[in-house]
Amino acid sequence: MRTTASHLQENTHVDIPELDSKQRRHLRSLAHPLKPIVFIGEKGISPAVLKALDEALLAHELVKIRLRQPEDKKRTARELADAAHAALCGVVGHTVILYRPNPEDPRIELA
16 A cells, blocks of 8 residues: 555644755664664555654654565665655665654754
């Protein structure tokens, strides 16, 4: 089931940050030691996955998402980023890295 950002909580809407290559590289380096927080299985992107992703981005700002069997990893990664109003930092293997600053208390500083 494909869903859109309308399933996300209204109070978490922030603009999608525009990242240059240096910022994406920095975020990927910060994400390297992290474990995936959200897992997407055979059913794909569901409202429950989007809710878990929204909560993870609010709590951590930078998250890894593990894709089980994606048909098109890059397309799925873009759909996740768009639905979560997050910046896509990269796709490494079956893992997607997303970044969205906390609207009230940003923790990760980008140059």
